[in-house]
Amino acid sequence: xxxxxxxxxxxxxxxxxxxxxxxxxxxxxxxxxxxxxxxxxxxxxxxxxxxxxxxxxxxxxxxxxxxxxxxxxxxxxxxxxxxxxxxxxxxxxxxxxxxxxxxxxxxxxx
Amino acid sequence: xxxxxxxxxxxxxxxxxxxxxxxxxxxxxxxxxxxxxxxxxxxxxxxxxxxxxxxxxxxxxxxxxxxxxxxxxxxxxxxxxxxxxxxxxxxxxxxxxxxxxxxxxxxxxxxxxxxx
Numbered sequence: 001x002x003x004x005x006x007x008x009x010x011x012x013x014x015x016x017x018x019x020x021x022x023x024x025x026x027x028x029x030x031x032x033x034x035x036x037x038x039x040x041x042x043x044x045x046x047x048x049x050x051x052x053x054x055x056x057x058x059x060x061x062x063x064x065x066x067x068x069x070x071x072x073x074x075x076x077x078x079x080x081x082x083x084x085x086x087x088x089x090x091x092x093x094x095x096x097x098x099x100x101x102x103x104x105x106x107x108x109x110x
Numbered sequence: 111x112x113x114x115x116x117x118x119x120x121x122x123x124x125x126x127x128x129x130x131x132x133x134x135x136x137x138x139x140x141x142x143x144x145x146x147x148x149x150x151x152x153x154x155x156x157x158x159x160x161x162x163x164x165x166x167x168x169x170x171x172x173x174x175x176x177x178x179x180x181x182x183x184x185x186x187x188x189x190x191x192x193x194x195x196x197x198x199x200x201x202x203x204x205x206x207x208x209x210x211x212x213x214x215x216x217x218x219x220x221x222x223x224x225x226x
Contacts, residue, residue, distance in 0.1 A: 031212060042201055042217030088152055092212060102152040
């Protein structure tokens with residue numbers, strides 16, 4: 001079953017603005033990962049944050065994790081047209097499977 | 111270092127035919143995952159394989175679907191007697207780590223199966 005739920009389902013912002021996407025999950029996790037999917041392509045890994053970490057940065061990306069609320073957020077700063085894509089969170093527990101959310105569709109308007 | 115290669119990119123089959131989807135993992139990766147994705151939806155896990163072993167096929171329908179990852183050659187996802195409901199994008203991902211949840215997955219660009 002799908003555990004991660006991204007919010008919002010769709011987000012449209014102007015180029016240069018910041019974009020924030022959220023992910024909620026239900027069970028305990030070892031880590032949470034964010035992926036990007038461009039239309040018609042496979043998924044690309046962005047960031048992995050472990051359950052004992054609270055925040056992680058990679059370039060213009062900032063991910064936070066709140067295990068008490070079972071939620072994570074992905075912030076993209078200074079958005080660009082090339083950031084237009086769907087963004088998925090996936091949670092890993094003690095099993096080997098990742099559980100995926102349905103994604104947030106991000107549109108950056110020039 | 112070549113990424114995960116899937117072929118074909120697009121596959122059209124008539125109802126009742128067989129579909130064979132191939133996936134060559136990244137070099138050095140021995141763990142392969144197959145996922146299915148419907149339009150505007152997330153990924154649904156199908157099967158997890160290591161070389162010559164099916165580790166978890168709990169996401170794969172018991173009938174008509176099978177998967178293998180032989181010692182030599184690509185992983186194959188096989189769908190027999192396809193029906194319209196099998197139309198979807200099928201993604202393969204690989205990882206080097208035994209604990210696949212703990213390392214990033216590398217995805218291919220998928221095979222888009224259309225059943226007419």
